[in-house]
Amino acid sequence: MIKIDGLTKYYGEQKAVDNLSLSIPEGTIFGFLGPNGAGKTTTIKMIVGINTPDSGSININGRTPFMPSAREEIGFMPEEPHFYDQLTGLEFMRFAANLFSQKSQAKESLEEILKKTGIYEARNKKIKNYSKGMKQRLGFAQALVNDPKYIFLDEPLEGLDPIGRRELKIMLENIKKEGKTIFFNSHILSDVENICDQIGIIHLGKLIYFGSVDNFRKDKSLEEQFVETIKKL
Amino acid sequence: MRNILIIAGNTFHQAIRDKILYGIIIFALIFIGSSVVISSLSLEEDIFVIRNFGLAGIYIFGLIITVFLGASAIYEEVERKTTYLLLSKPVTRADIIWGKFLGLLAGIGTTILLMAVAYLLILLVSGGSLDFPAILAVMLQMAEVALLLAVLIMFSIFTTPLAATIYTILILYIGHVLPLIQEFAIKAGGTTKYLLMVAYYIFPNLEKFNIRNLVVHNIPIPPKEVLLSLGYSAAYILLALFIAQRLLNRKDM
Numbered sequence: 104m105i106k107i108d109g110l111t112k113y114y115g116e117q118k119a120v121d122n123l124s125l126s127i128p129e130g131t132i133f134g135f136l137g138p139n140g141a142g143k144t145t146t147i148k149m150i151v152g153i154n155t156p157d158s159g160s161i162n163i164n165g166r167t168p169f170m171p172s173a174r175e176e177i178g179f180m181p182e183e184p185h186f187y188d189q190l191t192g193l194e195f196m197r198f199a200a201n202l203f204s205q206k207s208q209a210k211e212s213l214e215e216i217l218k219k220t221g222i223y224e225a226r227n228k229k230i231k232n233y234s235k236g237m238k239q240r241l242g243f244a245q246a247l248v249n250d251p252k253y254i255f256l257d258e259p260l261e262g263l264d265p266i267g268r269r270e271l272k273i274m275l276e277n278i279k280k281e282g283k284t285i286f287f288n289s290h291i292l293s294d295v296e297n298i299c300d301q302i303g304i305i306h307l308g309k310l311i312y313f314g315s316v317d318n319f320r321k322d323k324s325l326e327e328q329f330v331e332t333i334k335k336l
Numbered sequence: 337m338r339n340i341l342i343i344a345g346n347t348f349h350q351a352i353r354d355k356i357l358y359g360i361i362i363f364a365l366i367f368i369g370s371s372v373v374i375s376s377l378s379l380e381e382d383i384f385v386i387r388n389f390g391l392a393g394i395y396i397f398g399l400i401i402t403v404f405l406g407a408s409a410i411y412e413e414v415e416r417k418t419t420y421l422l423l424s425k426p427v428t429r430a431d432i433i434w435g436k437f438l439g440l441l442a443g444i445g446t447t448i449l450l451m452a453v454a455y456l457l458i459l460l461v462s463g464g465s466l467d468f469p470a471i472l473a474v475m476l477q478m479a480e481v482a483l484l485l486a487v488l489i490m491f492s493i494f495t496t497p498l499a500a501t502i503y504t505i506l507i508l509y510i511g512h513v514l515p516l517i518q519e520f521a522i523k524a525g526g527t528t529k530y531l532l533m534v535a536y537y538i539f540p541n542l543e544k545f546n547i548r549n550l551v552v553h554n555i556p557i558p559p560k561e562v563l564l565s566l567g568y569s570a571a572y573i574l575l576a577l578f579i580a581q582r583l584l585n586r587k588d589m
Contacts, residue, residue: 114588148420148589151423151424152423152424153419153420153423153424153589154588154589171426171427171428172426174424174425174426175426177424177425179420179421179424179425181417181420181421181424184417184420184421185416185417185418185421186418186421187346187350187418189349189350189353189354190346190349190350194349198342198346199421199425201342202339202342202343202422202425202426202427203425203426204426245421249425255424
């Protein structure tokens with residue numbers, strides 16, 4: 104279970120995340136939604152241990168992500184991931200996998216992960232020659248190198264063409280079937296609508312909704328309801 | 337320690353594949369090679385000129401490569417957000433600092449080694465013997481370069497590559513005139529003396545690593561001095577990287 108309690112983060116005087124609490128059960132897909140600048144990326148960066156909160160706590164499977172060893176169970180794909188341009192895709196995957204202890208490394212080979220994420224053909228090309236979509240796929244692939252129980256994705260559908268988006272959604276559903284928990288930020292609401300068990304909506308750092316997609320949208324589309332809700336605030 | 341070495345290996349690979357670096361190395365080899373032509377113009381001083389030119393070339397181009405690789409070390413990681421990929425894995429910020437330092441040092445060391453081999457070959461071909469004191473001079477140059485790299489990494493956490501380069505060039509200049517500053521301070525007396533002595537102890541004394549003149553003029557080099565200089569470099573590196581680590585720990589990514 105992912106448990107977040109009273110999470111607060113300031114950037115200077117500005118409160119980027121304001122007393123955020125969430126509880127996400129195992130084996131579910133959670134979509135974290137909000138307009139630009141709402142605090143989605145700030146939140147996900149704290150959850151995966153990149154930045155520390157000013158107050159509040161984060162527990163992933165009973166452990167804080169601020170202990171490096173706790174991150175053995177986490178996979179993270181940042182928004183518009185950047186890599187070391189002089190390396191090839193496969194070299195980067197090897198590098199990423201080596202950062203985990205032997206027992207955390209994925210059971211399937213790196214090449215299998217690259218095949219599954221649709222970047223295998225470009226594995227020996229330097230990353231500097233990758234397109235945005237290819238980098239997005241590699242970003243997703245590197246998040247799987249340790250066979251993580253908890254997968255965090257920041258705008259994973261951004262930069263992918265419709266085929267890529269569809270493939271990624273299928274992959275997420277398959278990963279969910281393996282009992283893994285997926286937390287992802289997105290503003291492409293039509294995609295979130297189809298695959299999420301639960302959503303959370305954040306606006307100006309505050310959580311304004313947490314629950315099922317159906318409960319939120321009622322008889323409207325998720326996008327309509329989302330825009331209406333944000334405009335009311 | 338394992339992750340430090342993995343990051344160091346990755347940094348090394350990334351560094352040695354940079355095409356700009358190849359350009360600098362080619363330039364350096366041409367410079368060192370040109371000592372043969374210049375020495376032919378001297379009167380019976382061929383070896384002296386080759387040693388002078390060769391050691392100066394290794395030093396100058398070693399510095400250029402250090403600044404080129406070191407100035408953006410951490411700055412680029414943070415700006416390009418590659419730190420996100422590292423810190424979401426079982427990697428600490430200290431691992432990044434030490435991994436970057438060791439990887440870049442290995443890259444710089446490789447290029448200096450290449451230049452030193454070229455220099456020794458030129459010397460042998462020109463009728464000289466294997467220049468052991470020059471090898472010692474290059475070793476001390478590596479200690480100086482390692483110290484400057486640690487300082488560059490520290491600067492690159494809170495400033496841009498251009499600013500880090502300027503600060504390092506200033507430190508390089510001050511570091512080489514420190515013995516003069518010390519002499520002046522002793523003569524000056526009063527408050528000036530204390531202010532200058534504070535500067536003397538804060539800035540790294542880079543003249544401790546300069547034995548090139550002794551080598552070129554065949555003056556014996558006391559082993560104790562060499563060991564002290566190596567220890568001085570190690571202590572300064574530890575301090576600079578410790579500060580770098582503290583600064584990076586405070587930084588929001």
